[in-house]
Amino acid sequence: MSQVVETESRASEADPSDVKGRSLTQIAWGRLRRDKTFIVSTIILAFFLLAAIFAPVITGFLGVDPYSLDPDVLDPAGGKPIGPWGGASWEHPLGVEWGTGRDIFARLIYGLRISLLIAFSATILVVILGTLFGIISGYARGWVDASIGRLMDLILAFPFFLIILALSGTMTQRLTDLGVPEGNASRITYLILVLGIFGWPYLARIVRGEVLSLREREFVESAVSLGASTPRILFREILPNLWAPILVYATLLLPVYVATEAVLSFLGVGVLPPDPSFGAMLGASTQYWTLVPSYLFIPGTLLVIIVVAFNLAGDSVRDALDPKAAKR
Amino acid sequence: MPADSERVLDVRDLQVYFPVRSRGVFPRTIGQIKAVDGVSLHVEAGKTLGLVGESGCGKSTTGRAILRLTQPTAGSVELNGTDITNLSRRQLRPLRREAQMIFQDPYNALNPRQTIGSIIAAPFRIQGVEPPGGVRTAVRELLDRVGLNPEHVNRYPNEFSGGQRQRIGIARAIALRPKLIICDEPVSALDVSIQAQILNLLQDLQDDFGVSYLFIAHDLAVVRQIADRVAVMYLGHIVESSSREELYKRPLHPYTHALLSAVPIPDPEAQTQRERIVLGGDLPSPLNPPSGCVFHTRCFVAQDRCRTEVPIMRDMGQGHLVACHFPIEEQRIGEVIHGPDSGLTAPLEPEPGYFSESITDLGAVGTTRLDSANSTDEGI
C-alpha cells in the first residue's frame, strides 16, 4: 500500500504546472499508447475496418466488383479459373470464383463488410442489453434480480446453435413481414438479433457482480446521503465505473462473433449468394481447395488475422484498464 | 448541561436488525442480526459526541441508520426536531442537506471516475443549491478551506494521498453547511501523523461553522481529542455515556474501564498507575446476543444477576449514564482486579508470552482482543 507522506503545506503544490489531472481513462490510454502489441493489432484492425467501410470505393478504383460474372477467365469446360492461384491476374488480384468468375478480392472485402457489420451490431446489442439488465439486476436486487437471473439461466440453457438453425426460416420470414427488406437484409437482422439475445446474459452477469460491489462502496452511500435520485446514482456514480469491464468484454466478444458469423454462413444460416461472406467462401472452397488452395487459404487467413488481432487488442485493453495496476 | 440546549440529533431506542435468510429458492428468515439494539443518544448544537466501541459493535450501523442509509427496525431519529424515521425518500430529500457523513475509507469514499471538482460540486447539484458566486467558486473555496490547492479541481482521486482524500470528503460533507456530520472513523485508516491534522481540521470547522459531530471511533484515544461527550457502545447497546472529563476521570462501566486501560495516557505518572485490563473472548455474535447484560460473558465483575436481568441505564449524577448492575468506582477498580482470584491485570505493554501463560489457568479468559490505540495496522 502506498505510504504517501503528507506535509502540512498545501498538497502537491510543488507542481503547479500540472493541474490538468489524469483520469483512470487517461492513464489507461497512456499505457495503451506504449503497448506495441496493441498498436500493431489496432493498425491491422483499422486497416481492415477501413477496407470494409470503403469497400465500394476500393473495388471501384480497382475496377472489380463482387457480383459481375466473368466467363472469359474460366475454362469453358468445367468452369475452372484459367491460370495458377485461382486465375490471379492484374484484373483479378486474388483470382476468381470457380464456375462464375466473380472477383475474389471484391467478394472478400464485401464479405468482410457484412461480417464486421454483424459482429459490431451484435456486440452493441449485447452491450446494451447486458449493461441494462446487469445494472437493474445488481441495483434492484430482490425479486427483480431473481427474475432476471432465471431468465438468464433459461437463455443460457438453450441449445444456441440448434435454435438458431431451427428458427432461421420462420424468424427471417417474420422480420420480412415486419418490414425489414426481404432476403439478406432480413437474414442479417435475424443473425444480429439472435447473437445479441443469446449473448447478453454473460455480460449481464459480469455487470451485475460489479454493481453489487460498487453499490456498497461509500461514494454511492455518499450520493444517497445527499439525496441523489436512483437514475443519478446508476448513471453518474455506477455506470462510469463499469466501462472498463464492458469495454474489455466487448473487445473480446467481437472476434467471437466474426468467427460465429463465418460458421453460421458456412452452415447456411447467414448471408446467401450472390452476396459474399466468409463462411460461404469457406464453404465453397471445400469442394475445390485441393485444386485451388487459395480458395481456402485467403478467407481463412484473413479470418485468423482478424480474430487474433481483436483478441490481442482486447487483452491489451484489459491489462491497461486493470485497476490493480492503476494504483501507483 | 442546560436543559434548554438545542439538540441537533436525538435518537431514541434505535434498533437495526438485519434479517438472516436461508439460501434457496424460497428464502425464509431464520434469524436476526441485532446490530443496533436500543440505542439512545443525542448531539447538541456545535458539540461533538464520540461513539466508541470495538469493531462490529454496531457503530457504523447506528450512523447509517441515523442518515437513513439503512432503515431502522424500530425507534426514532429526530434531526433538528423533525422525526425523520419514517419519512419517504421524497420527504427526506430536502432534509438531507442538514446531515452529512465522512467515511472511514478514503479510497472508497470518492468516485474514482469523477474529478475532485465534480465530487465536491455534487452536493450543490443534487440538492439544487446555487451558492452565491456560483458552484465553481464555491468548490474552489471549499478546497481552499480544507487545505487543498484549488487549482486541483480537475484532478482525479487516484492522484491524492489518503489524508488528502479525507480532506476532499470533508469538503464535500461541509459544502451545504450541514448542522450535523457523522464522522465514521474518519482517521482510522490514516497514518498517526496525519490523524492529528485531520482532527485539527474538523475542530477548526466546528469552531467556524458550529457544526455538530457524531464522531465514531474504536478507541478512546482519538475521541478524547475531539469529543465533548462520549458514549461507549458494546454489542448494539450504549453501556455508558457522560461528558468527556467525567468519563476519563470516573469511568463506571467495566467495559469502559477495559477500553480506558488500553489507552496510552499522556501523563507518565498516571500511566504507571493504570493497569491494563484484558478482556477474554471475542465479541459475541449479534445474531445471538447473551441474555441479561450483553457484556456478562466477558465481564470481570459479573454476578448471577447479570445473566438474567438486563441492566437499565441509570443516571449516576451530572448526566453520567451507565447501564450496569455493579458499576466500578475508580477507587474500587484496584481491589476488583487485584482480588485474590482475579489475575486479570497485566502491565500496560506486556510481553506476548506473558498473557498466554497467565490466562490459561483462568479458563474463562481467552486471548486478548482489544483494539489498540494505534490503528495504522488496519492498512491505508
Ligand SMILES: Nc1ncnc2c1ncn2[C@@H]1O[C@H](COP(=O)(O)OP(=O)(O)OP(=O)(O)O)[C@@H](O)[C@H]1O
Ligand atoms: N447490511 C448488513 N447485513 C447484515 N449484517 C450487517 C449489515 N451491516 C452490518 N451488519 C452486522 O452488524 C454488526 C455491526 O456492524 P457495524 O458495521 O455497524 O460495526 P462497527 O461497529 O461499525 O464495526 P467497525 O469498527 O468494524 O466498522 C456486525 O456484526 C455486522 O456484521
Ligand code: SF4
Ligand atoms: S451488569 Fe453485570 S455483567 Fe453487565 S457490565 Fe455490569 S457487572 Fe458486568
Ligand SMILES: [Mg+2]
Ligand atoms: Mg464501522
